[in-house]
Amino acid sequence: MNSGLFLGLSPLLVVSLGGLLLMVAEAFSKRRVDETSDDRDAGPSSELSLGTAVTLLAGAVFAAAIWFVGPEKLEGASSVAPWVIVDRFTLFFSFVLCLGGALAALLAGGYLPEHRLDRGEFYPLIIFSTVGAMILASAGDLLSLFLGLETMSLGVYAMVGFRRASLRSTEAAVKYFLLGSFAAALLLYGGALLYGATGHTDLAGIREAIANMQPGKGSNFALVITAAVLIIVGLAFKVSAVPFHMWTPDAYEGAPTPTTTYMAVAVKCAAFATMLRVLIGAFGEGGLESWAAGWPPVVALLAVLTMTVANLVAGQQESVKRMLAYSSIAHAGYVLVGVVATMRAGGDAQGSVMFYLLTYTVSTVGAFGALILMGSRGAEAVSYEDLAGVGKRHPAAGFAFSLFLLSLAGVPPTAGFFGKLYIVKASIGAGLYPLAIILLLNSVISAYYYLRVMVYMYMREPAPGAPIAKPMRSGYVATALVVAGVLVLVLGLWPTTSLQIAVEAALATR
């Protein structure tokens, strides 16, 4: 053990220790829930929310600090490889995950007290899920990968069912848990088969074994292919690609909105990180990367299905939250296009995928956050009608929501524009013209339902007597929105630097 190792693992350690401390603090805290009280400052959220956000941001800061030091200079950090790989790829994702988690925690700080859900355990759950997500992103071995996946998922299952009194919330949690276990089982089984076929659990070893495998009678290729099928499906479930997405709208809608935010950003980003590591790392050779018979055509088809189905159904939704759930599925489809392009176009394409995940994180946190801000207890913003005229009554909230929706739709000069642009550029660079065209068509469809929200906010007046959403007041939510909004604009106006960082991070895995 040496200081290099400690420093290399410091983002993980800081977040874990912070989580433990907060848990103890919460246990000894005098602040207890009074579910009937309207005093929103009395509950544990008022101290835990900020504490959680600070802990997670500290993790992000440590990740950034190691980035500047250079992970390759940390001697001893490689002694935990391949279980935990400390490279620029890991650091990039640690940063994004911590950022997403911190913003979600801030949203919870406003949301939970407002909706009388103010119980302290939410915050340790966020922190430990993030720890799992960070492990997942850094895992270079199937064992630690599974460990991270389960650490992350268990916390999220609990967060989905956090609204105990609500049937929908518990139903969502049970559904997510059932199907999640199914997917985890597939992943685990696939891993077991891979171990059987190659004798390795580490991704690099698996890759090498497959590359050296000879075809013909008695080869283990049949096992490898079966394992690949199982693992691809398991990963597709986690990124909620169609047709493994069906849990997503229910879980996203039933969960408290900060949980939804967290799932949409952190869980999805971690899943994509591990997808990149597994598909590019372990399945990058031996015919599995083939454009005719390997995983790229499969993922391409999943991407097309995901984008198209999600966008078509999103346009049909009456609930804004559910629309955003489908929108997050559609975005997963866009990212999958980039994943396919990565196989052919290399580091730049993978960098564009990672840049996209960053822009997607800030835009999505913002959109869900704005939705949270739009409603208050008894006057929630659920359907489009609830938002009628809100842009005129509450210009700041309306502006914030519009900004994030425009970013999701990919309108310049927001972050989302450059995210999409680089993915399209990467897929064109890889010669994947049909995918690029389908992506563009889909983003046109998506503009319809994003703009529809703005039409309601600015051009409609609520019907007389109809329920209208009444924005809540919360410094936490406002802070999260300001941070996300600034990032959306900064990434939209100065995209090149962060893209270069993402490309540099992507090159670390190659």
Place this chain on the structure above:
Amino acid sequence: MEALKAQFPATNFTLLAVVLALPLIGAFVNGVFGKRLGKAGVRLMALSALGGSFIAALATFLLLPKGEGGGTLAWTAWRWFSLNGRMGQTIPIDVAFSVDAMSATMMLVVTGVGFLIHLYSSEYMIKDPGYHRFFAYLNLFCFAMLTLVMADNMAVLFVGWEGVGLCSYLLIGFWFGEEKNATAGKKAFIVNRIGDFGLLVAMAILLYYTGSLRFAEINANARNLLDPVTIWPFGNLPIESQWDAANPSANALYKAIVHLFLPEKGIQVYASTLVGLAMFLGAAGKSAQIPLYVWLPDAMAGPTPVSALIHAATMVTAGVYLVARTSAVFLMSPAAMATVAVLGCATAIFAASIGLFQHDLKKVLAYSTVSQLGFMFIGVGVGAFAAGFFHVFTHAFFKACLFLGAGSVIHAMHARIHDTDKSQDIRNMGGLKKYMPITRWTFLLSCFAIAGAPPLAGFWSKDEILWRAFSTKIVAPEVGRLEPLWTWPSWLGQTIYWVGVVAATMTAFYMFRAYFLTFHGEFRGWKVVAGWKEPKHAHGHDDHGHDDHHDHHDDGTPLEGPKPHESPLAMTLPLMVLAAFAVFAGFLMAEPIHFEPLGHILAPVFTRAHDAVVLRGEGVEKLMWPMMGPGVAAFLAGTGAAMVVYLNKGGAPEEAFKKAAPGLYKLIYDKWRIDELYDAVVVGMVDALADIFTTADKWLIDGVLAKLTAAIVAFFGTVLRTFQTGRVQVYGAAMAIGLAGVGFFLVRPHADATVDDSKLRSAGEVVISAAPGPGYEYRWEGTGTEQKDFGPLREVRINVNPGETKDVKLHVRNAFAQEATHSFAITRPGRGFPSSAAPVPVVPGGVVPAGGGSIPAKDIPGLINPRGAQ
């Protein structure tokens, strides 16, 4: 000075940030907190922002000689984005600013005149409820205009260009409560969009040929633009050799059809001409030249200080600035320069003629601005860039002074008449000299300046332009073995000179007409009061309850209501300063008397023009003094005529002319009915098109496509949504089906292959490579060497004789012992066929094209120029 120099190195001259930031801060503070600040606060903020900016600009100007390479100060804020050039090189586009003598002069005009106009507005707009909004826009405008003139590259210039357009739109429609103002704002916006299109096209071509958007590099690489471009047929149509040879009888028909639409010979122009014309379209939109001038007169709907700042002194000159800035590009195309000069000349005389009989004081000034902008374009069009720019400079002072003077008059009239249109009508003015002495004297001096009275500012600049038009010629650049460029005929410059003299005469006439009608004679504004009647009816039908009105205008005592009065100091001070400049600014570049400090500092900006623009003949320079004669004569004739008609005869000859030729008078008054023509032609055409499209839209798009698309989208959405039952079993089943699908794809063998037939025709060699797959084995048939069993051979080479067809079969077996087959028929064309008629090799089945990447860079020029004139 030394301390400043040490503080701000020439390549990182951050003082420019201060110049830019102050107006932006002012706009932000006034826009966001203006309501709370109160009017005094808003005034302080706006004035201090502009004042500070002016001081910083002045410091910049003074530090200029110490700048890089003969006077350039640069500051790069950040890397904006980068593009790939046609050679595959990276072209960085920075948010960067650089200032040379021309930019610095413009900065001084924008901030200096801008400050005076801010000061003036702080009083003029005092009663307006949108006071803070007004100053926020005005500050924002100054920021955008500074961005425009300080830009180091066209991308940043375009940001400023759009910014000033936006502010102009906002300020024209400032009193948007009135339909007319909002419409005028829209008109300006739309016409400017047409121009912006031209500018964008120009930027794209420049980027393509010069590989940069930076002005320094564009000007340095301008010779790259000497490249012929086929503009017709448009795009990459088949060239004759491709379809002529193979099957003559069938293709004869095709040829006949194609030549119905396409000329036998393509049309080529030089890229420089394309750029020049596109850029001039942009400049014409912003600077109100024919055919895009129609928005400027309507723009007078905005508050008068806005007209002074934006529509006289600064924004409208941006087009001239742009042409002067990219002078090296224009010098590559005499044809584009001739277009600029001729259209400028036409605008100058055309707008001047409209100005002759306008009644609205601001309209007179508006057409005068259009006309003067025409003079500026004559200047830059004949290669006298410094002279054209000098006219921008002098015009800023006297025209701003005239507009502000008009504003002062309107302010006084409005206090009495309370009607915007009537208080701007010169028929209601007259005799104001005794009420408003300062306004009158400054207005008069500016009239002398614009009319070209020696030795005031307008005389020197206008004379310089006309003299240059007469005396110089443009040397067309050498183009080697290509077709030579079009060159100017010798009569063109002289024609422009004489037309310019006539326009100058008209200028003097209409300006002094306005002056005499406004300030001399009797005040006619008494009559414009509710209830006023001609004396004989005064006690007749008085049904408005104003029976105590009497006609007093005979003895000069006013009716009830306030008298016209001089404006307060905050408004008259700017008038006096501007008038002083209108008198003396000409001495900054008085070439005939060899006193031209501004000319000297501008010289390095236009070094290239020095080589390309030469005197037309031996001894022409001796004509410099004599050629001044017609200019002075024009001033005397115009002024004298106005004096006779309006001062001595009280406007009677105009009435006489109106009676004698009512049609012509009306036609001129109605601005030659160009607006109506545009309405009829453009709007009519658009309407007709719109009708067609509405019908098409209704039936085809709405009825079929939109409803169908919407229905399909909704249908699939609904269908897909029905799977979303909420039942977890269904979800699990969907996952299982997905799993089965993925499994099916990966377990099934895929016998795909790529065929490289690039050597088929020459060497008869084809390479077939089977796509790899996990655990795949391959067996080939028909390759020559027979293969009994599956093996790892993934790529085969096949030799085909001319005229022969070979059938090749690929069998693939995967790890699950599944097999798949793919066959190919490869034909090599026989000898004797012309090579262009060779049939494409028949390759059935799903063949993935080899490569499949982007077009290599070297092929791109061929796409644009298929006939290959190089």
